[in-house]
Amino acid sequence: MKPIKYISIGFFILVLGSCKKFLEEKPTNFLSPGFTISNTKEARALANGCYSKMQGLAFGQPSSYGGNTWNLMEFMTGKSNSDLGQTGFINFQNLSYNTTSFYVDTWWQQLYMGIGACNLALQSLATVSSAVVPDSTKNNMLAEAHTMRALYYFYLVRMYGAVPMVTTVPKDLNLKVARTPAKNIYDSIILPDLLVAEASTLPWQDNTGLVSRSAIESILADVYLTYAGAAIKGGDQYYAESAKRSKAVITNGGYALFPNYTDMNNPANKNRGEFIFQVNYSASVPSTSTNTSILPLTALTIPNYSGISKYSDEYGSVYPTDQFIHSFLPTDKRIQERQFFYTKYPSIKTPDTVVFKAHYIYKWFDSVAVRNTAKSDLNYTVYRLADVYLMYAEASNRAEGSPNSDAVNYVNLIRARAQLAPIGTLSQTDFEHEVWLERYFELCFENKMWFDMLRTLKVHNDVTGNWDDFVGHKTVWGATFTNSQLLFPVPKQETDVNPNLLPNNPGF
């Protein structure tokens, strides 16, 4: 018995010993932020990460039914209606939104998450040796990351004005970054990032949805136009810089206007033809809890519970006011049935045709999805050639003091597709108004109009046909724009955690 007792005491002493290794954590389901890139695939994954929050431009709103970040810019214009109370439409219809309203928070979150991914890519890729990733590949990946970061910041400054400037992945918990004026963000991030990207050797067109030279130049054209515009008043010289970029896209990009508007509803045309830069989706890639792979706007724009589609949820989240429709020329092809809008459609259940009470948006009507699969295969467009044409027209007109022939031509190309007569010689102001109006009609419900209003501080009055001043414009809903509409409030959720962001924007 004695030996066993000694053995057991020995065993006990053994278990009293400590073993540091036993308590180590060796994670394999994530990487630590300081990881070393081991191959090109890993580098590519970092670059791809920059695109992951592009879907934030059309992202579902928590706690809402039929709510999507995209709704916000359309609700704000006063030219939209909604079938659903749970989209929070009324708060935007009567301009009573506040720091806790829908979308204001989600936009902020999505954009900064996108910036976080870009910062990680930029700082990780910067350190990779050319033996692992060739410099040329690396530089183009960096160009993609710079472009995406600039794009995310571009949305941020237009929406919220002064915002925290974050350019690295934070290493500690000192996260209460104060706001940097919008102009400084343009000067220290948006413009430098895009100018670096512009110098890359990326192709002029990319049909897989990655950043191309054309995408970079389109964004840059938009940025300069906005920088020169009312919000920043950076200087008239930037109209020329803008026109230079849009011209480059038109000249080198190899894009052409689609002959038919419905070509935009054809999944085969994704990332090509007229489409310069899009948020990519795919019907063949299933959505998961963490990754939306299918464009939500198709179901979102079908009239609420109209019973015309395979979709269980037909939302009718956003549709145009009658006044906006009536502001088009009656002959404009874009308001004809099943061009940009539709007013009736066969029922999915009965032989009848369902006639809607109003015009509904047809821009993301993927008929295969609607009638069969309930899975839209369309992308959401950020920049397309028509936009670039009109940016060129506007910028060159400002830069040169009058419209040049190219500018007039581009406007007429867009009018021709709408089966409208070409414009003749117009004054600088009249031409500008024509361009602005064309932007309203051509780019409606593509989240452009609100930014145009902020950039120009003018609003087209659908009832009077006048160009109202932004401040003081009364919407068809009876609400009046004030200075409070110039910037969205920084969401309360964010100011609660980072009080350095206060005071909030005027009016909030």
Added chain:
Amino acid sequence: MRISFFIVLIFLCSIQLLSARDARGQDISKVFISLELRDEPLVAALDKIQKLTSFTFAYNKKELKRVSNLNLAFKGRSVHTILESLLQNTLLQYEQVGNTIVISYRRNGSYSPSPTRSWSGYITPYVPEIEVKVHTITGTVTNEKGDPLAGISVTVKGSANGTTTDAEGRFKLSVPDEGVKLEFSSVGYQTQTLSIGSQTSITVQLKEAAAGLNDVVVIGYGTAKKSDLTGAVASVKGERLTDRPVPNVTQALEGRIAGVEVNINSSAPGQPAKVRVRGIGSINSSLDPLYVVDGVTGVDINTLNPHEIASLEVLKDASSTAIYGARGANGVIMVTTKRGKRGDSRVTYDGDVNVSTLPRHLKTLNSDEFVKIYNLAYANGTKFDPLGGTWTPPVALNHASLPKLFDANDKPLYNTNWEKETYKPAYSHDHFINIQGGSDKSLYSASLGYLNQNGLMVNSWFKRYSAKLTLDNEVNNWLKFGGYISVIQSTQRMVSDGNGSLNVPRMVTEEVPIVPIKYPDGSWAGNNDIAGLEGGPNPVHISQSRYTLNNTLQALGDGYFTIHLTKDLDLKSDFGYYLSGQKNNFYSAQDLPHLSQDQGGQASINSYYNYFWQSENYLTWNKKINDRQKLTALLGASWQKYKQEWVDAEAQNFIDDNFQWTALQAGSVRSQTQSLANPAWQMNSYYARLTYNIDDKYLFTATGRYDGSSRFGENNKFAFFPSVGAAWRMSEEEFLKHSETISYMKLRGSYGFTGNTEIGYGQSLGQVSPGNVVLGGSNQSTLVPNYIGNKNLKWEKSQQADVGLELGLFKSRINMTVDYYNRTTKDLLLQAPIPWSAGMVQNNVYENVGSVRNTGLEVNLNTVNVKTRDFTWSTEFIFATNKNKIIKLNDGNADIFPGPNFLGQTNVLRVGQAIGSFYGMTRLGTYSTDEAADAATHNLKPGDRKYIYNKDGSPYYSIIGHAYPKWTGTFSSTINYKGWDFSFDIRFVQGVNTAATFKHSSEDRQTIANSLATVLNGWTPDHQNTMVSQVRNYKFAQDSHFDTWWVEDGSFIRGQNFTLGYTVPEVMVRKMKLTKVRVAASVQNLFLHTKYTGYDPEVDTFNTLYGTNTAFSQNLDFFSYPRPRVWNLGLTVGF
């Protein structure tokens, strides 16, 4: 509050104390014994008499030495006769004082009877008497302290022959022959059976049963006598847990122990309950107590068969939990399962058969009402949006547009009551068989269980098979080994998934009554058949075509050996394991709109593989220093490792509903493939405990545990958790020892620290995580910053002080335990929000910030109101109150809105307030036509809901309710009459709110779904004084917000359980060759008294699963699985 005091008062008054204490001793001439002396001294003779009778002798040894050794034999003689005989021819005399016989020198040196003496002290000359019958047995029954027990039933086993003890604990019983067995039983004491042999006089000591103070209770790494504890430990016996039909242990605990709050939040079969010990002590870390099953820590208690349990102890204060250090902060629940017993094999069968019925109803619109409201709602549209909208329904509810649903007169063809079609009476049964036995050296126990539980909701069920084997072996006088293995397999069919979606419970309310379950052609009907409705499938359809089968297989057990190293020192080494595999199969058919129609059918398999092992090694030193001082010491080391692996696969777009999850390859879209293999943690700990006992009066305990966890930052892996406790058993002091009133009194106090580590894996580390993005038509891999990490992450620490008083009055006829505690958790493991500008996918980080305090009072009062031979009546009242307060949050103490973020923010964490505070708007009613101008300032109209607004016109938000009650209590009573027993438990939960969030979708969304009947009370020009807004088509619905109209009074009084049982008399049982037969009929949830308008105020539809920890969804009701009333028949048979 008033109710409880009232009840206490009633039963305090009703206690009838037995008086009649007889000062006289037993008559020595009437106590008969047999005695044989072979050359033995007188001292030995007296000793023998003392052993055989209840008499004690008082004498001076020196005086007795003078008497020469004796050679005598007595058979069936009275003590009187024997004493006379023994003292004959000596100078000694005897005198009886009570039950004590004093032997002394005769004072006058001569022998003469004294007429002045009392009757019991007289001395008579030795007179030979006739032999009395040997089969009269007399005796005394005492408790463990030796105090006589009155009213104990004494029966001859197997016969109706019996008696009860008198006030002195004495009894006298004639028995037919020698060798019978006597059974001693009484409420509050363990029944004892004794073979009498040839004895005619016996003394029996009875041990107190469950509520007794001298019970041995299980504590961390050992056992202790309850009276020796310095900490707050509550104990429940297994029989008590299973006296009503319960499928799992957590449900069985409801209302049993003060300070242990159990919420049965879902009544889906197989769903566990939520258990919280002494309030909510954490925000983002686990709130579940630590479960220790036969020494194995961290077991998922709910998979155990409750019948396996022999006893369950809850360690509540720091003195008792600190031995579990880092995992003890939420209390520790120790479960001891049944093990072998010495003696013949005993087989016990327990069976239950029951039926569940729906006790409450949630009234919805019937067909006529629905049509009326639908048309009215559209008609009202012109008022609410004169400019914009649709004032006629897309489909008129008439024969022309819906010939399948309306007759030629436009009357609805159907009027389906979906509640009735979905919640149907369900039959369940439960069987358990156990064999226990063993020899001197080895003990075994084996059991098998089967549960088949069917839920109220059609097609929901749970089946469980369990088996367990235990073995304990004594190899020799220094080595013992043993162990157990338990295997459990269960399958749960869940049909009520997806809170917030159009799931079964929601569609019971929202499916319109004008559609049938199926059309005459056999096809399913649903809201989808009517354009303009939110087309949810009908609930019966969903329950058949959408389900999750949760399969669980687990093995649990340990192996141990104990070595007796020295007289006082033992070494125990225990290796425990807990393995579990889970495979959850899900399918949702192609024809379910809103659920899986868009996906073309959806199937998934979700599989887990978990393992846990622990090695516990400890030395126990039990040292009796001297008669007055005892010391026990414990020193141990522990190693633990847990690992989980998980895989999830999903497919969509099936060619046929036949395939389902059994052939994922039949789905053309592989939508999900994910795996995770890392959630693992290790712990390495050292622990020690010292207890010191002086005179059984002064008790001290010191405990410490040094815990190391892999889950914390490099520099903070280890932490130390000490505690001290002291108790003073005042009833052992001279001034109380002989008190007639106070039979037991102990004052105790403790203070110490425990911790909480239950956070996810890798939370101290910054994380870059893989993901996907669609580019070029396919998924591409991404790497994005996911989590910022916190290198300084450390332990969450709770400091708890506890003061307790244990009191037994009137020979423990009244027992009371009162505890006050103050538990403050500091360095909270808080998922503190970080700015989104940090760019992380997770916008929060685990930080040690903030602190929460729980203070509370627990009272447990047991009384035996009546106790006679045939009739006993006892009551128990359990009362607990807990006050929770957030002391500090993250920097700046900003409010935190913790979710669940459905229907906006419903809960707030705010300094100075309690966790579980509801946050919302205040609804004043509806705007009347006179208030049109006021309404217009908020863009509203008469008939719209009226809220309180801030000065700037923004809605006023404030704390509008509390999800956790002010106090809870259980009032129980048991009445025994002969073989009959009747008991009941009534549970009180008071001062709490439950949010009927389902009102959002069933009161504010007319025209797209069916509504609650309350919309009939909606605003109309003639009926303006109402909380419910005017009906209107959904498009113009006023945006719903979480408000005071939803947050209702959730207080309730529930008839938890009523049981009537009958135990067949032994004599009949013996004839059947059985050892025990008991039948019982019971009903659970017999009544529910509440103002709450939903099915049940005890609810949490957001968080029904075990292990998910949010404290914030408690009492949020978004269409719950209703709690049934259960009618049960139970049978227990012993072989």
